[in-house]
Amino acid sequence: MTDTPARLLRLLSLLQTPREWPGPELAVRLEVSPRTVRRDIDRLRDLGYPVEASRGSVGGYRLVAGTAMPPLLLDDEEAVAIAVGLRAGAGHAIEGVDEASVRALAKLEHVLPSRLRHRVSALQHATIALTRGDGATIDPRTLTAIASAVTARERLRFGYRAADGAASKRLTEPFRLVSAGNRWYLIAYDLDREDWRTFRVDRLDEPFATGARFTPRALPAGSEDAAELLGRTMSVAQPSWAVDVTFDGPAAVVADRLPPELGPLEPSGEDSCRLRTRTSGSLEWIALRLALTDCAFAVHGPPELMERVAALGAQLSRAAAVTEKPPEKG
Structure with missing residues (x-):
């Protein structure tokens, strides 16, 4: 491989595999001499890539963590896998990674070849997540x-x-x-x-x-920032609800099944806890989240939430009755 830039990219791709590469093996892979491998390693170091060399008769090289994130080289399968994962993170609000997923996905899809964009879209349309998140699904x-x-x-x-x-x-x-x-x-x-x-x-x-x-x-x-502006806008535009719910389940178990933005739980016994919080969230969403805890619970307020929970229970009961009805014989 005589093209130096192409050879450096190929070398970098190999080094990004989490293993140590003996110098002679790299020379064989790149079809160059061990001396050329050493010079290329020095070039990568000059470009800021932290490449470590181990001592010994053979010697080996590996890429280690540095002070900054270096550019990554991905093959087709890796690029598709990352794009699909980022789309999953971007399509649903996942605390701590959702906005970063959107930024990373925008960068990745900007440089994806058309053939890979087609594969990502095909995978996205052919699969469905077990849960779709708590809000409206967004492309x-x-x-x-x-x-x-x-x-x-x-x-x-x-x-x-x-x-x-x-x-x-x-x-x-x-x-x-x-x-x-x-x-x-x-x-x-x-x-x-x-x-x-x-x-x-x-x-x-x-x-x-x-x-x-x-x-x-x-x-x-x-x-001061966009999040604060959004909070002020939502506090004016949406009503606030004083939610009061008791659960027949340990606080640690129930907390794992409720979104953290609903607030902390108060243990009221070994197998019971209470949620008292103020939120401007959708009552339909709150009712659904309460049902998904898979624990017996009682809503003490507000009355509007009681009505939503009762309506959700009636809707599920009707659906269960339809499901259990035996099919008519033709």
Whole structure:
């Protein structure tokens, strides 16, 4: 292999496999002399890659953790696997990794060859997760389109459906994507309304970057970041509920089955606990999460949540009755 740049990329790909490579084996793989391997190792070190060499008659090389994340070289199978995993993380709000998944997915899909994009899409459409998360399902392509516009500071145009069903077209300067437990939100400056707006991403339709660049504006006074602005907007726009629920189960067990944003549990005995929290979350979502704990529970308030739990129980009972009904003979 006489092409030095191609050979360096091939060498880097080999070193990123978690093992130690003897110098002679690398020379055989690259079809060069051991001296050339040593020179190429020095070139990688000059480029900032931390390559360690072991002493001995044969000697070996391995890539170790450095102070910064080096560029990774992925083969087709690895790229597809990572893209599918990132789409799963981006499509559902997963605490701590959801927003990072969107940024990483936007970068990866930007450079994926078309043949690999097709494989990723095929896998995505042919599989389904056991759980779909707690909020509305969102196409990861929507998230990556928005994330790319945020990163590139390009104006974003999209259709939007308000809570009352009214449809409109929006032209915005996207600022940040924020994951709030069970939903994604876009914080953006609405150019037509000349003000900051918060958009639920599951209500966006066909977002696309216009190519027009912009300089990010300062957030409204009193908002240090997009998350704080979202919190202020949601506290005004949504009612707050004082939730009070007791469970027939140990606090440690129930806590593992409830999303952390609902708040901490108070142990009330060895096999019982209580949840007392204030939240602005959807009552339908809260009722469903309570049912998914697989523990007996009693709702003490608010009355609206009691009604939602009763309605959910009735709906499940009706579904069970239909399922158990024997098929009619033809």
